[in-house]
Amino acid sequence: MDRPVPRNALVEMYARAAHGVAVGVAGSTACATEAAHPVTRNLYDAAQIAELPEAAVLASLGCGNPTALAGLLPGETVLDLGSGAGIDALLSARRVGPTGKVYGLDMTDEMLAIAEENKRRAGAANIEFLEGEIERIPLPDASIDVVISNCVINLSADKDRALREAFRVLRPGGRLAVADVVTRGEIPVQIRESVLRWIGCMCGALDENDYRSKLAAAGFAGIEIEPTRVYRAEDARAFLAEQGLDAGAIAAQVDGKVFSAFVRATKPAHAPGA
Numbered sequence: 001m002d003r004p005v006p007r008n009a010l011v012e013m014y015a016r017a018a019h020g021v022a023v024g025v026a027g028s029t030a031c032a033t034e035a036a037h038p039v040t041r042n043l044y045d046a047a048q049i050a051e052l053p054e055a056a057v058l059a060s061l062g063c064g065n066p067t068a069l070a071g072l073l074p075g076e077t078v079l080d081l082g083s084g085a086g087i088d089a090l091l092s093a094r095r096v097g098p099t100g101k102v103y104g105l106d107m108t109d110e111m112l113a114i115a116e117e118n119k120r121r122a123g124a125a126n127i128e129f130l131e132g133e134i135e136r137i138p139l140p141d142a143s144i145d146v147v148i149s150n151c152v153i154n155l156s157a158d159k160d161r162a163l164r165e166a167f168r169v170l171r172p173g174g175r176l177a178v179a180d181v182v183t184r185g186e187i188p189v190q191i192r193e194s195v196l197r198w199i200g201c202m203c204g205a206l207d208e209n210d211y212r213s214k215l216a217a218a219g220f221a222g223i224e225i226e227p228t229r230v231y232r233a234e235d236a237r238a239f240l241a242e243q244g245l246d247a248g249a250i251a252a253q254v255d256g257k258v259f260s261a262f263v264r265a266t267k268p269a270h271a272p273g274a
Contacts, residue, residue: 064179064228066148067091069262071175075099076145079169081134081162081178082106082152086115086127092148093124103144104129105137135161137169144169149178151260154205163218170267176215181205182225182261191250194243211263220265229260 067088072078072095080089083104093102104127106112115129132138134149135158147166156162166176183192183205206214208225215223233240233254237247 070177077101079144080104081149086118102127137165142171167218173269174267176265222266224264226262227259231258
């Protein structure tokens, strides 16, 4: 199910999160409502974030750690879609080193301002933050080695276009490595919507087969979807009770069907038009 998320609602949400970070409060994400939420907790090793600016960590709004799966190499050029306050861009900049380059793309002025300050504090000269939308990436064709993203593609109102854009900017042989919320199998509509509201009030999560189909239609090959954190009805018992649902009664219809995942794919070395 590919439900559009209104752009103005996303901008407002991320602006609020940026304001919270500015006053020292951990941000909430479209895929979580608190820092201790199962979606957002323990995504990064302590060693990874120890030297990052505090604001980058507070404003981490993802559902995974795409830098852990991207296999970044010195000298590569990386694009982080929906870069927010810049945590994944900063981690990527370390990996690609001074001969590499990282672009962070975000549509929220408030987040871009925090990201620029985090870049300054970290002394990360190899990062450039850009204002724009993931459905219209302001970069040339075949200019990127690796596209990463952290719980952002599921929010897109036009996922097909977002994936086509990612494909377009990748060089032949380039890699897509994103973290996202994904569903598996049939889930009754009311239950699906309630569980996704628990995981995130705006998550437009795709079924894994739909995700594969959209990636293939965009031109990607070598598609892999690896579950990393499965969400159980029992974990959401209190929230579901507020929705008039019994977590125990619906467990069999939900358990194992909603999860965070690493999504990997490649642009063929001889892709048409590359």
